[in-house]
Amino acid sequence: MTALVVPAPTSARHLSKAVMWITAGVSALVAFGIFAVLSAAGISEGFNIVAAVFVSAILFVLLSYVLSRIVEGRRKASDRLATGLVTTAFIVALLPLVSLVSTAFVNGLPRLDPLFFSSSMRNVVGQGGGGLHAIIGTLEITLAATVISVPIGIMTAIYLVEYGTGRLARAITFFVDVMTGIPSIVAGLFAFALFAIVLGPGIRFGIGGAVALSILMIPVVVRSTEEMLKLVPNELREASYALGVPKWLTIVKIVIPTAIGGIITGVMLSISRIIGETAPLLIIVGMSTSMNYNLFSDRMATLPVFVYTQYASQGSDAQAYIDRAWTGALVLIFIVMALNLIARLVSKLLAPKGLR
Amino acid sequence: MSKRIEVKDLNVYYGKFKAVEDVSLTIEPRTVTAFIGPSGCGKSTFLRTLNRMHEVIPGARVEGEVMIDGKNLYDADVDPVLVRRQVGMVFQRPNPFPTMSIADNVLAGVKLNNNKMSKSDAEHLVEKSLKGANLWKEVKDRLNLPGSGLSGGQQQRLCIARAIAVSPEVILMDEPCSALDPISTLAIEDLIDELKAKYTIVIVTHNMQQASRVSDKTAFFNIAGTGEPGKLIEFDDTTTIFENPHVQATEDYISGRFG
Secondary structure, eight states: OOOOOOOOOOOOOOOOHHHHHHHHHHHHHHHHHHHHHHHHTTSSSSOOHHHHHHHHHHHHHHHHHHHHHHHTOHHHHHHHHHHHHHHHHHHHHHHHHHHHHHHHHHHHGGGOSTTTTTOOOTTOSSSOOOSHHHHHHHHHHHHHHHHHHHHHHHHHHHIIIIIOOHHHHHHHHHHHHHHHTOOHHHHHHHHHHHHHHHHOTTOOOHHHHHHHHHHHHHHHHHHHHHHHHHHSOHHHHHHHHHTTOOHHHHIIIIIHHHHHHHHHHHHHHHHHHHHTOOHHHHHHTOOOSSOOOOTTSSOOOOHHHHHHHHHHSOOSSHHHHHHHHHHHHHHHHHHHHHHHHHHHHHHHHHSOTTOO | OOOOEEEEEEEEEETTEEEEEEEEEEEOTTOEEEEEOSTTSSHHHHHHHTTTGGGGSTTEEEEEEEEETTEETTSTTOOHHHHHHHEEEEOSSOOOOTTSBHHHHHHHHHHTTTOOOOHHHHHHHHHHHHHHTTOHHHHTTOTTSBGGGSOHHHHHHHHHHHHHHTOOSEEEEESTTTTSOHHHHHHHHHHHHHHTTTSEEEEEOSOHHHHHHHOSEEEEEEESSTTSOEEEEEEEEHHHHHHSOSSHHHHHHHTTSOO
16 A cells, blocks of 8 residues: 655635725624614714724734634634734723823813913913913923933943942942932922922922922933943943943043933933923922923913813813913923924934944 | 164963963064964963053053063053153054044044144155055045045055054054955055165964964964963974974974964
8 A cells, every 4th residue: 555645735715805894894893883872872972983993903913813723724813813912902002002192192182272372371361361371381491301310320320330330330220220219209209308408498499390300301211322332332341442432432432422312202201201390399389370481480371281271270261271271281292202203303413323 | 773682481371370371572663573373372462562552451560571672661650651652553443533634534633633734744744654654645636534434455554554554663553454365465565675774573463374374483372272372382493493393383384383
């Protein structure tokens, strides 16, 4: 008896792209249909688009798994299931962000007018008014916090990467890690206590807020700069030393320029991290309805605190206050987005060219 | 321009580990000296002690003397930065500065030390150094482009140009051709032959043919085993080492019986 040689198959049945698209369409149709019916019947309040997207994603994963199991067999079905789950996880992570931005946009749009950017809340108790004083305050305080944190943060990182060995470096790393976890309210209380000791109780001014924010910002700058400096190849440092260049010039002219794109990105991200802080500013900067350009005296308005007070203490025309709160939030989101875009642009422009 | 190097009873340590033991040799001016030996035998470590580059590695220290024209490199009043301006170095992997153009890479040693230089002097130095490194013809039209865009062999010659632009007395080369193809290697070997007229050159190589081609004298290093320090086994004229070595281990190594 000779064994019958069956050639191993190299082709298999598989679901075409069109079928997958149809499956996706059907799942979406079903999910959106369910929620449309729910809202029409008055069970859910309005059409819930976030839930509909989520449910259609789940439906699509299940449907395509079953289809694939029937047509393609177990291995490919598992592949489709895993791919589908990973993609769904991505959608789940993205949904809150999209929902948040769209809600802020829809609610903030009515007051996104020239008046908002040209007036403060001085003598405004109803409609009108704006957030110019808060925008100026946020920009000034954030800028001051950046001016304080960036030199300290970058120099600390340089110490840790280029000079630090032994116990002191380990201690600094430990305390930077601890600082990363400090609750922002504690930073605010620290700044308040510090300035209360020096300048008397009840002190409130912008620069105090900048100090509080820089406590939150420094660890982020240290960490990101440290990582960027560690990425600079040691060979470049050695090449520089071998040319008879002293260590400090090597750091200033070789190491930092090579890492500058990443360092700036890190600084920008740390600014985004602190620009929305509310609690410390509420304590040490307070709130004002009038314009105050001076960081060193009197209370100042900032966007996060502006949003909070507009919502928390509504005046005679409640809707006007709520609209202003939404617009303030939207402007804050815009500022953060702009900073992130600038960070990307800068790191692209400054990255060493021709690296392979 | 070039100087004699005399090494006396040199021991090199990394922390408590003794990496190189009891090396004594004399390197004559305007010669090429090759260090050969199996991996980990301390050739590169020893080479780096000749311009105090080993100090970059934490815990590395040296006992003994390295005399360059009668002056001990390890005297207390010697500044390693000034030593390195006289004893240049080329590394195993080409490492041009990625943030700089080709011309700036050549001028790096001068510019990074904050020395001011007129534009015409700078241009002259770039041309002279690149010509010295046999790279001028290939890059003269793109001096302002980044150095990291060149091929590996060109990058290595750029690094040599950068090293000779600060006019050192001695050039140390740590396996300069190990990352390069045969044609680039040939270009660098020809260059070493030309540079010999002006500089004292010390080269570490794993390629014994290369050592026999380019060097006047050869030093063979070996280790007894892992954890043992590397030792200088034999140091003599290259022809003697390759044709009539006095030590059995040298003969075994160059004839390919081990290593």
